[in-house]
Amino acid sequence: MTKVASRKGHMTLPVEVGQEDVVLDLYQRWQADALRDSDGTSMPDSLAEQDSDIYSVMCLVRADQDYANQHPEYLHRKYLMSFPVTAMSDSVTIQPLDGYSKDKYELDDDSDPKQWWEVRNRTTGEVISVDNWSFDAQTQSVEVINVTRYHEYTVTFMARQVWDSVSMYNALTNDWDGPRIKSLDPYHPECRAHLLKHFQHWLETHPNTTVVRFTTFAFLFVIDTGEQNQDIYRDWTGYGETVSPRALQDFEKRFGYKLSPEDFVDAGYYNGTYKVPSQQYRDWMTFVQEFVVEFAAELVKMAHDAGKRTAMFQGDHWIGTEPFLASYQQIGIDINVGAVEDGVALRRLTDSGGDQIREARFYPYFFPDVFSEGNDPVVESMSNWTKIRRAMLQKPLDRIGYGGYLSLANKFPHFIDHVTDISQQFGEYLDNTQRTESQKLPGKVAVLSAWGEARSWLQNQARDQRFYVPPRPDVMELVGNNLLECLSGLPFDVEFISFDDIKQNGIDPEIKVIINTGDANSAWSGDECWDDADIIVKLREFVALGGGLLGVSDPSAYQKNGRYFQLGDVFGLEKETSLTMGRVAMPLEIAQDHYLSQFITGNEDFGNASYVYPQAQDLTVIAAQGQHLAFTARNYGQGRAVYLGNLPFTMDNARLLQYVLIWLAQQESTSFSWLSANPNVDVAFYPHTNKAAAVNFSDQPQTAMVCNTEGRVVEISLEPYQWIWLDN
Amino acid sequence: MTKVASRKGHMTLPVEVGQEDVVLDLYQRWQADALRDSDGTSMPDSLAEQDSDIYSVMCLVRADQDYANQHPEYLHRKYLMSFPVTAMSDSVTIQPLDGYSKDKYELDDDSDPKQWWEVRNRTTGEVISVDNWSFDAQTQSVEVINVTRYHEYTVTFMARQVWDSVSMYNALTNDWDGPRIKSLDPYHPECRAHLLKHFQHWLETHPNTTVVRFTTFAFLFVIDTGEQNQDIYRDWTGYGETVSPRALQDFEKRFGYKLSPEDFVDAGYYNGTYKVPSQQYRDWMTFVQEFVVEFAAELVKMAHDAGKRTAMFQGDHWIGTEPFLASYQQIGIDINVGAVEDGVALRRLTDSGGDQIREARFYPYFFPDVFSEGNDPVVESMSNWTKIRRAMLQKPLDRIGYGGYLSLANKFPHFIDHVTDISQQFGEYLDNTQRTESQKLPGKVAVLSAWGEARSWLQNQARDQRFYVPPRPDVMELVGNNLLECLSGLPFDVEFISFDDIKQNGIDPEIKVIINTGDANSAWSGDECWDDADIIVKLREFVALGGGLLGVSDPSAYQKNGRYFQLGDVFGLEKETSLTMGRVAMPLEIAQDHYLSQFITGNEDFGNASYVYPQAQDLTVIAAQGQHLAFTARNYGQGRAVYLGNLPFTMDNARLLQYVLIWLAQQESTSFSWLSANPNVDVAFYPHTNKAAAVNFSDQPQTAMVCNTEGRVVEISLEPYQWIWLDN
Structure with missing residues (x-):
């Protein structure tokens, strides 16, 4: 050998x-x-x-x-909420594990249920006193007494995980027949x-x-x-699999307050990352981060x-x-x-x-x-x-x-x-x-969400995700709105900011464009973070003084004070949520002469109908689906705002996004070197090595005309999928 | 002559x-x-x-x-909210009538503005003290001082109507050139x-x-x-055009509290009939009804x-x-x-x-x-x-x-x-x-909404309405979900009930099926009326004891206690509102052998994708759009529940509704006389005259086989649009 x-x-x-x-x-x-x-x-x-x-x-x-087999008390635990059970008489019996894998979970009954579990009336949200329920270790069930008929009850319980998820995945998906692996909690x-x-x-x-x-x-x-x-x-x-009584007790010492089981199961929503995080969940994340x-x-x-x-x-x-x-x-x-x-x-x-x-x-x-x-x-x-x-x-x-x-x-x-x-x-x-970074357009583009930097470049799920059955469960395939994928290959300096960042530090003057993209109720759009006049003022001021604002799907969506889109006054539009159906629809006029109109090729994908309609007289409609707005632009003070109904990842959408960001940053009159106009061709220039790269995304030959840094026009021809390097 | x-x-x-x-x-x-x-x-x-x-x-x-021209003080008045104006300095000037017809409205400045108008900060919802604004009759404008920059302000003002809407419509639509008619307030x-x-x-x-x-x-x-x-x-x-200072003063005497301008303009939503009415608005309606x-x-x-x-x-x-x-x-x-x-x-x-x-x-x-x-x-x-x-x-x-x-x-x-x-x-x-009523199937069908009987057989607007530009403004053309039109020609005893009816009187034992149909946030679906454990219990009990529940679009939609559909436990499903995107989609199995499956012809129209997914294991999916549920059925206790994503009016949808109601009333084993199975043919029987009618909805010949009251099969052949009468 x-x-x-x-x-x-x-x-x-x-x-x-x-x-x-x-x-x-x-x-x-x-x-x-x-x-x-x-x-x-x-x-x-x-x-x-x-x-x-x-x-x-x-x-x-x-x-x-x-060691794992000898020490069940050190196995990974988590809080699970039983599936709700409706009371049909004066008492209700709940098998907490009903509906959950018996191969994976056991009731962690060595954490005293009366101390660590919680029974709730889910029709009213009330916690049931420990006097009104009991756990029977023999039958592994909880009996709740003095219940109200036709109310639903749940038990939030601590589950012990006796089969690691990855081991389980390999056994079930890849037919591994080794022992069932357990994970220990350090x-x-x-x-x-x-x-x-x-x-x-x-x-x-x-x-x-x-x-x-x-x-x-x-x-x-x-x-x-x-x-x-x-x-x-x-x-x-998600941080849901990090729980143990010991950690919960230490948390209380560290943060001065006690977390409840509900803080983890969250009425069954489990603090999904797509939700605006509660302060309790944030504190728990901090606690876990410190330990890990x-x-x-x-x-x-x-x-x-x-x-x-x-x-x-x-x-x-x-x-x-x-x-x-x-x-x-x-x-x-x-x-x-x-x-x-x-x-x-x-x-x-x-x-x-x-x-x-x-x-x-x-x-x-x-x-x-x-x-x-x-x-x-x-x-x-x-x-x-x-x-x-x-x-x-x-x-x-x-x-x-x-x-x-x-x-x-x-x-x-x-x-x-x-x-x-x-x-x-x-x-x-x-x-x-030489491991150097390519040239970017001037100014920063900031993506605003409830998470900010902590969840930079995390795929932002949208409602469509729930209706997509992926062929392979271990690979995330994002469907629906996907601005980030479009943005990932564009020549902009991108950063991720949170509402807290804006409240505490204002908006970095280097930021030229702020993006708010996501479905209503999500951490990506911001949900209750928009219930804050301070945030609204700072963003109105940002645009009024020359900034650019890009909203996609449900930007600034939060029902309050007569608006669903809290920045609807800046975008110049509103979403129909069944509260304004009596407002009369006027036929839309599609602008042909706006700077951004020239980039509409008809190949764009704006997703589903937006249910968004014009509210400002001076709104420019660049694309629509029937009477539903798909793409609009508006001036606000010295700044600009663009709305897009949806932006799934396609190369046409990515190229459109490039020009939207350029327009929002008021750079449409500037000629940029090594900037591709061909949707299927990306070009990047590396100032440190004086080299340029061009890649063909498609399975067809492509040509792109770009300027080099001296302003000379360079014609780039590419074979299907080809990647070439050029001198400046 | x-x-x-x-x-x-x-x-x-x-x-x-x-x-x-x-x-x-x-x-x-x-x-x-x-x-x-x-x-x-x-x-x-x-x-x-x-x-x-x-x-x-x-x-x-x-x-x-x-008389109208001599007495402007008796003209019809109404509260209008000025379009919001954003403060760009320490004061803001609002022309209340900006954006409104100057031919139709005048500022009713003879009702003292300081007493009858209201200025609000629409970014916070706060009322601005009368010390901080003034009305200038000369310029017909309101100046608000001590404002917060980048907050929005509105003036709710009393407008005098100097051109009646009907007269205006005839002048503008039908080119009538007569004098501008004014309406007097009796x-x-x-x-x-x-x-x-x-x-x-x-x-x-x-x-x-x-x-x-x-x-x-x-x-x-x-x-x-x-x-x-x-x-x-x-x-x-809508009751918005019934206001006068005199009536408002009398209202206060009659109801013991004072209405505010905001009670009428409702943050710009104007108490649209499609909204759940506030108690104030209901009281005002009662007051106006008593007078009229x-x-x-x-x-x-x-x-x-x-x-x-x-x-x-x-x-x-x-x-x-x-x-x-x-x-x-x-x-x-x-x-x-x-x-x-x-x-x-x-x-x-x-x-x-x-x-x-x-x-x-x-x-x-x-x-x-x-x-x-x-x-x-x-x-x-x-x-x-x-x-x-x-x-x-x-x-x-x-x-x-x-x-x-x-x-x-x-x-x-x-x-x-x-x-x-x-x-x-x-x-x-x-x-x-002989002006008698045709035979109905046994039992009553009740349509549940926030309005109940007061708004019986009122077209229920849906979100799609906002995006439809009607060719003629005076004719209501309903688009989108339209169960009522389907129901209007079916042989059921129909009544309209409200949440208050249920709370106060329970559910009439003659009611076999309750329908809740409408978009979320609407009076038709019920919105905050679902924030009531008593209502939820009464409906769960109704179904558990043998009743039928039909939900269309967003039945029982109200976000609380871990559910969006408050009766999702009865229907066995849930709507994705971006809060459960991490729940894994499973491929749907479409039932072929359910009683209702036989009525699926493929011609049904379930409207847009529902964003509704199964939650109960025992849910029967009868039709779906991709992974979006369109038509499901489920047993709950001794009763049954059906969900339909949408039910625009088509004859196929109407016939499907007929069988859904029969199944929900548990009458699918009964043979009914003079009941049409052909979607395009409606048949009715008049016991008092012993005559039957058959009408062909379509422009094609149709045949229908029905039983007469003796159980003999009758074959009915109809020319396009034909209406015939038969002996029993």
Whole structure:
């Protein structure tokens, strides 16, 4: 067996026992410089000794199953709300676990139910006194007495998780037949001490490992599982699986008040990330972050002390580590690894602070759900890659990688060649950019939501999401409004701000355009954050003094004081929510001579009818669906406002967004170098290397005319999907 | 000139000077027995002396324009809210009438502004102290001082109406060039005394008049008019144009509290009938009803004393007279006349209490907007007539009639023949039914809304209405959800109930099915009326004990206690309002073997995607749009619940509704006589005369198989649009 060649590459390659020859072949062809094991695979001894980086997966909370089996009191817990039961007589009996997976959850009856659980009348919202209910450990049920007939009752209970969600997913989706893995909660000092000891031993027994790839530290994101072991609720960034009586008691000491079970189950809404977070939930997040950062920092230090570097996978048990928050830098991680399926996911990886190496782990994962006969993995990969490339042109990415079973991927030679191309294009990107950032248009674009920076570049779900059955549950496919994906590949400096930011610090003068995009009632639109005259005034003032405001879907939606869109006066329009049906519709006049009218090609996708109508006389309607406004523009004071009914991701929509932002920033008279007008072609210019890149998103040849920095017109011709580099 | 033939007919014919021959011809062909003048026409002397009923239009509040011109203090007033103005400095100047018609409105500055007007900060909702604003009569403007920059301000002011809306409509739509008519407010005792005197004189000088056709008594429904004299807001049943300082002062004495200007302008929503009414608005309606009923009763008595009968046109200045309220009978009217364009309008006329003669005034009105070259008035008339016939089969109608310029109609011989057919069909209907009611299926169907009986058979507007530009502003064309039109021609006993009815009296045991249909936030769905555990319990109990519940669009929609649909537990589903996007969508299974499945033809129209998803395991999905539920059924206790996403009026939808109601009433195993299964054919049976009617809604031949009361199968074949009568 030949030795792996000298290290020069940028790719992390998954390995598999028995596939050593394939590994050595692909190591060269895919320009790899690091080898990794994955969930379900391990490192062949022969390869572990090669001159390459060796990434070893470490998910410490799942690492010692013997200990987990001996200590049910340290298993992950969470609050669940029983499904409501209607009282048909004077008492009602509730089996809290009805409707939930019995393979995954047990009632955590060793946390005293009377202390840690809560029974509520869900028809009135009232808490039922502990005198009026009792838990029967024998039947695992709660009896509530003195109830009101035809009222609904729930039990909020602490569930013990006896099967880790990821293990469950692999068993059910990928037919793994190993033991059911349990996760341990390191918040318990005894458990933590044991895990640290286990980790120390692991470090000592993995001499070939150069990078500890944490997957991840303590707590999984939220997956709730139903009676048939089906996922019933998911929140990739939710903090619901971090609860224990001990942590709750410490929280009370730290924050001076006690959290209730209701603060977690939230009437059954479970603090979904798409909701405006309560102060209690924010405080809990802070509490969890403080713990996880401290715990993770200890693990990282141990790895460093053992002479190894560390990588963190921004997924799985990553809750509490927030790359966009300053606290993240206390952990000391060397490499941020993100699962990247599109431009937004890439920007989520590349845009956070700190000097970590950024490594994108691409989809598809080499698992049988994709790599099965009759399926072409290149289709998904190319769809991802074309989106990712656009975003890569905007922010530097350092490394790429894959995961899973190499043996599966190797059955698809077409896919092997395709990844060879991807890796070669990525190598050229590194050469030509020297990891520097491309040129941006002047000024900043800020996306305003209830979360702000903490949830930068998180896909903003919309109502349509609830009605989309994804072919693969582990891959987020966003449907409906998706401004962020359009934005991820455009040459603007983007930042994410919250309502609190505006209240506390005002609006950064560098911000030229503020975007508010999202469905009503969501954290993205802002919901009750708009119930605040101070916010409304600051935004009216921002626009009146020359700023640009872009609203998409339900911007500033909150019913109060005679308005549904609180900034409807700035946009010049209103949404029909059945309160103004008597106002008479006038036929719309579509403007032909507005600056933005020229960019309407008819290929735009504005989604469903908006139910938005004009309110200001001087509103310019650029596009409509019947009498429903789809795209409007208006001057307000010295500034400008644009409304878009919806902006699903298409390249036509992305290019339209580019010109909307230019108009809102009042830069439509400026000629910008290396700016593409062709919807299917993105162009970026790197001032530090004096190179320009052009990528063709489409499967058709494309031509784009752009100016270089001297103002000379350059004609760029591209083959389908081609990526080329040009001198300035 | 020949004398009009002996009186035998059922039609009120409009007359016109110079058209005497046409009148005499049509009097026979159209089976008329009464002649009327109309707005804009008068009675030829020769005809006024004929042996037929002579209806004379009397709109007393518009009858004496000299007096109106001399007494601006008695003109109709209303509260209007100025369009909001944003403060850009420390003071703000508002021209209250900006945006409103200067031809129609004047500032009523003789009601002291400081006492009767109100200035508000619309960004906070606060009332501005009278010390901080002043009215300048010279410039007709309000200056507000000490304002907050970038807050919005409005003036709610009393406007004097110097041009009656109907007169304005005729001038602008039908090019009438007569003087601008003003309406007088009889609430002022001096004005009332004058009008009574005027009316007494009128009675004395109209000896040939046999029927005084009031159009109507005191106050017009609401039409707000914009700067270009365009309608900007309409509420056919709104009480906004009934205000005067004197009435407000009397209200305070009567109800013990004072109404504010805000109670009328309602943050700009103006108490639209589609909104859940506030207690203040209800009280004001009661106050106005008490006055109008008393005033109208006096006029009717005067007419009776003069030996004339009275008719009331349920339109124009009809506010305060509510045929579905008991107080209506105190007026003493002999004939109720309703403008009828569809089945719902017909039922609004025929279903109210009392023994008045019911006369339907059909559309199109003989006005140039319809009777103009190139337009075919038969198209509109046939579309109306086919809908009206269905409803006529359910409740007895006594008379029909038309209005407008006969000379215009006479230019369309095809239309004259068409009306001859209509009148002949109507005559056969009178002969065969003897004014009795057709057979209904057992049990009652109740429509539940915030209004209940007071707004029986009022078209329920939906959000789509706001986005429909009607070709003719005076004719209501309902778009979107329209269950009532479907229901108007079905053989069910229908009543309208309110949430208050249920709270106060429970649910009538004769009610087998309760329908809640309407958009969220509307009076039809119920909005905050659902914020009431008592209501929820009573409805759950109703269904659990065997009742049927039909929800359409947003039934029981009110966000609280973890639910948007408060009866979502009964329906077994929930609406996505961006609060549950993390709940995982499961592929829907469409039931093929449910009783209701057999009625799905694929021709149903369920409107837009519902954004409703299953919540109960035992929900039966009968139709869906993608993953959006369109039609579901579920058992709940001993009862049943059905959800429909939307039910626009089509004959397929109407027939589907028939079977939904049968299933909800648990009558699907019963065989009913004279019940049509053909969507395009309606059949009714009249037990009193032992006759059955069958009507073909469509322009194609149709066949229907029905059972007679002996159980014998009868095959009914119908030509396009045909109406036939059969023996049992």
